[in-house]
Amino acid sequence: MMGPGGNARVYLxxxxxxxxxxxxxxxxxxxxxxxxxxxxxxxxxxxxxRGNRIKLLFWDGQGFCLYYKVLEKGRFPWPSVADGTARLTAAQLAMLWEGIDWRRPSWMSAPTRVA
Structure with a gap:
């Protein structure tokens, strides 16, 4: 898989x-x-x-990688940061990338199967 490792520090x-x-x-x-x-x-x-676009920047050892995502609906959750940056875990970053608010996730039931 391409992307940062699970032990990478994440800063907002x-x-x-x-x-x-x-x-x-x-x-x-x-x-x-x-x-x-x-x-x-x-x-x-x-x-x-607008809150519907985020970019992830990281160094993979050979060069910089830049990921860009735009949500069709809604906004990415974003904490109020007083001192310039906030830290996230790898799991919180994965939830952020999917547009899920890691502070209060709401889990939906599994989608119904269409035959």
Missing amino acids: ARGVTDMRKGIDGLTALVQTAPRQKPASGSVFVFRGR
Whole structure:
């Protein structure tokens, strides 16, 4: 599978991010706002103004990877962050990527099978 490992540290950027930024612009944000090293192997998550877009930036050992997701409906859950960044676990990141609020997940019944 492509993507960050399960033991990677996950940081959420505070506030909203200009989604026009690419790898270079986001690495510059990582170096200034949370004062982290972009090539540390950590995952950095950024959310757009409307809340329906997120980008994940991480270093895979050979180069930077940038994942981008846009929800058709709804918004990604986002905590209020006072000090610049918030930390998530790998499980919380997986839930965030699916648009599930990890703070109060609501599990739905399994979909019915159509023959």
